[in-house]
Amino acid sequence: xxxxxxxxxxxxxxxxxxxxxxxxxxxxxxxxxxxxxxxxxxxxxxxxxx
Amino acid sequence: xxxxxxxxxxxxxxxxxxxxxxxxxxxxxxxxxxxxxxxxxxxxxxxxxxxxxxxxxxxxxxxxxxxxxxxxxxxxxxxxxxxxxxxxxxxxxxxxxxxxxxxxxxxxxxxxxxxxxxxxxxxxxxxxxxxxxxxxxxxx
Numbered sequence: 001x002x003x004x005x006x007x008x009x010x011x012x013x014x015x016x017x018x019x020x021x022x023x024x025x026x027x028x029x030x031x032x033x034x035x036x037x038x039x040x041x042x043x044x045x046x047x048x049x050x
Numbered sequence: 051x052x053x054x055x056x057x058x059x060x061x062x063x064x065x066x067x068x069x070x071x072x073x074x075x076x077x078x079x080x081x082x083x084x085x086x087x088x089x090x091x092x093x094x095x096x097x098x099x100x101x102x103x104x105x106x107x108x109x110x111x112x113x114x115x116x117x118x119x120x121x122x123x124x125x126x127x128x129x130x131x132x133x134x135x136x137x138x139x140x141x142x143x144x145x146x147x148x149x150x151x152x153x154x155x156x157x158x159x160x161x162x163x164x165x166x167x168x169x170x171x172x173x174x175x176x177x178x179x180x181x182x183x184x185x186x187x188x189x190x
Contacts, residue, residue, distance in 0.1 A: 003107065004166065007100045011173045014093050015180045018190055 005034035066186060074182035079138040081105075081174045084181025097177050104170040105137055112154040113163020115144055123153075130164070136171025 013027020077084020082098015116131035134141050144150050150167065154160045183189040 004104075004169070007104045008169065008173065010096055010100045011176065014097055015176060 001038050002035065005031050005038070009034060070182050070186035073185035074178045077181035078136070078174060078178040081138065081140065081170075081177060084178060085184070088181055088184045090184065101137070101170050101174050101177065102140075104166050104173070105140055108163045108166030108168075108170060109144075109150050111163030111166060112157035112160040113150060113165070113167040114153045114160070115141060115150040115167060117145075130168055133168040133171045136173075136175040137167070138174060141171065 009027045009031035012030045013023045016030075017023045017026045073084045073087055076087055080098075081101035082094045085094030085097055088094075115134045116127045118128065118131040118135060121127040121131075154163075157163075180189070
C-alpha cells in the first residue's frame with residue numbers, strides 16, 4: 001500500500017502542480033491522504049463481520 | 051501582406067498541433083518519453099520511473115494482462131484490457147511475448163498485481179495527456 005501510494009503520489013504531484021515546491025507539497029499531501037484513507041478503511045473493515 | 055501573416059500563423063499552429071499529437075503518442079508508447087522529448091528531463095525520469103516500476107511490480111506480484119479481443123471472464127475484463135493498454139508498448143510487447151498472459155489467481159498477491167498493472171496504464175494515459183498539453187503550450 002505504501003509503495004502504491006508513493007508511486008501514484010509522485011505522478012499526481014508532478015502533473016498536478018507547476019513549480020517544484022508545489023509539486024513536492026502536493027505529492028506529500030496525496031501520499032498522506034492515500035495512506036490515511038487506507039488505514040481508516042482497513043480499520044472500518046476490521047469491524048465488519050467476515 | 052495580411053494574408054501571408056495569417057497563412058504563416060496557421061502553418062505555425064498546425065506544426066505545434068502535430069508536434070503535440072506526436073508528443074502525446076510518444077508519451078503513451080513509452081512511459082516518460084513524452085516529457086523527456088518536451089524537455090522536462092527530471093519530470094520525465096520520475097514519471098517514467100514511477101510507471102515502469104508500477105508495471106514491473108504488477109508482473110512480479112503475479113498480475114496478469116487482460117486481452118482486448120477475447121475474454122473468458124466477462125465484459126468487465128475488456129475495460130481492464132483498456133486500462134492495461136495505457137502502458138503502451140510495454141503492454142503490446144508483454145502480450146506479444148506472453149508475459150503476464152496467465153491468470154495466477156492462486157497466488158495471494160495476484161489481485162494486487164492486477165491493480166498495479168491497471169493503474170500503471172491509467173497513470174500513463176494521464177502522462178500522455180500532460181505531455182500533449184505541455185507540447186501544445188497549454189501548460190507552463
